[in-house]
Amino acid sequence: MSDSSMGTLYVVATPIGNLEDLSPRAARVLGEVALIAAEDTRHSGRLLRHLGLSVPMLSLHEHNEAARVAQLDARLAGGDSIALISDAGTPLISDPGFVLVRELRARGRRIVPVPGPCALVAALSAAGLPTDRFLFQGFLPAKGGGRRGRLEALAGHEETLVFYESPHRIRDTLADLGTCLGDRRLVLARELTKTFETFLDGTAAELLERLATDPDQARGEFVIMVAGAAPRDDGDTAAVDADALLGAMLAEGVGVKQVAAVAARVLGGAKKTWYARALVLKERSQP
Numbered sequence: 674m675s676d677s678s679m680g681t682l683y684v685v686a687t688p689i690g691n692l693e694d695l696s697p698r699a700a701r702v703l704g705e706v707a708l709i710a711a712e713d714t715r716h717s718g719r720l721l722r723h724l725g726l727s728v729p730m731l732s733l734h735e736h737n738e739a740a741r742v743a744q745l746d747a748r749l750a751g752g753d754s755i756a757l758i759s760d761a762g763t764p765l766i767s768d769p770g771f772v773l774v775r776e777l778r779a780r781g782r783r784i785v786p787v788p789g790p791c792a793l794v795a796a797l798s799a800a801g802l803p804t805d806r807f808l809f810q811g812f813l814p815a816k817g818g819g820r821r822g823r824l825e826a827l828a829g830h831e832e833t834l835v836f837y838e839s840p841h842r843i844r845d846t847l848a849d850l851g852t853c854l855g856d857r858r859l860v861l862a863r864e865l866t867k868t869f870e871t872f873l874d875g876t877a878a879e880l881l882e883r884l885a886t887d888p889d890q891a892r893g894e895f896v897i898m899v900a901g902a903a904p905r906d907d908g909d910t911a912a913v914d915a916d917a918l919l920g921a922m923l924a925e926g927v928g929v930k931q932v933a934a935v936a937a938r939v940l941g942g943a944k945k946t947w948y949a950r951a952l953v954l955k956e957r958s959q960p
């Protein structure tokens with residue numbers, strides 16, 4: 674049980690590029706806590722200087738997180754409040770903090786999120802891929818074999834797939850996406866909230882071509898989003914090629930809404946899902 678004399682751990686989201694994205698609440702909390710646990714104190718020191726703050730900092734990263742739990746727990750027990758921040762975005766999202774939060778919650782400490790920037794949410798919000806269901810996979814394995822194995826395991830998922838990727842591996846990952854998931858629509862969100870923010874759209878092969886002709890597009894930070902698999906047929910309809918059926922209707926001039934309604938009735942599944950799929954096919958068929 675929490676008691677009011679104990680401190681609070683605030684899990685504070687910080688900008689992913691644009692400092693204006695730091696919320697007034699986040700700035701206030703960072704100024705009010707006794708201690709800031711930061712992934713990289715030098716990096717976060719720049720943010721604190723920008724805010725005119727000189728709050729004591731302590732490093733908390735994947736190699737010392739478990740060892741920090743007792744120390745931070747004692748500070749909270751003594752009444753100090755602490756903010757947890759990472760280098761960018763929301764802590765715990767492909768960033769340190771999970772072990773700390775799990776352990777402090779198990780000890781009954783008060784943990785309060787201060788929400789804000791998160792690259793995957795920013796990317797999805799502007800990509801134009803279905804967001805009703807998505808599967809965030811963080812970083813794919815660094816080695817080709819592991820990466821392709823993971824992608825093959827994801828090939829049947831109908832949800833939009835979301836990955837983080839670094840500039841060192843963006844080309845290899847796009848190539849593997851093409852090999853394992855085929856000709857699906859991808860959206861590559863680069864340098865979100867920064868000067869060179871770009872959204873590129875196309876199949877993996879088209880995006881690789883784009884990166885080859887304009888190498889600047891391979892620089893910076895990336896969120897890769899991939900259209901989910903076409904909805905599965907079941908039972909009697911297993912022999913029907915759903916994409917071919919939808920494509921044929923679209924080619925005959927049937928509207929996306931009607932295509933979705935017919936597909937849901939004939940093949941089963943949600944109209945909304947078929948609508949999203951028909952939209953992808955329609956866009957793909959346009960020159």
Ligand code: SAM
Pocket residue numbers: 689690759761762763764765766767768790791792793836837838839862863864865866867894895896
């Ligand atoms: N905690 C962060 C969040 O809330 O998004 C993610 C941290 S993770 C270590 C870093 C990765 O997030 C980058 O390699 C990139 O894939 C993605 N990312 C972070 N900032 C980004 C940005 N401004 N534009 C695109 N992707 C970004």
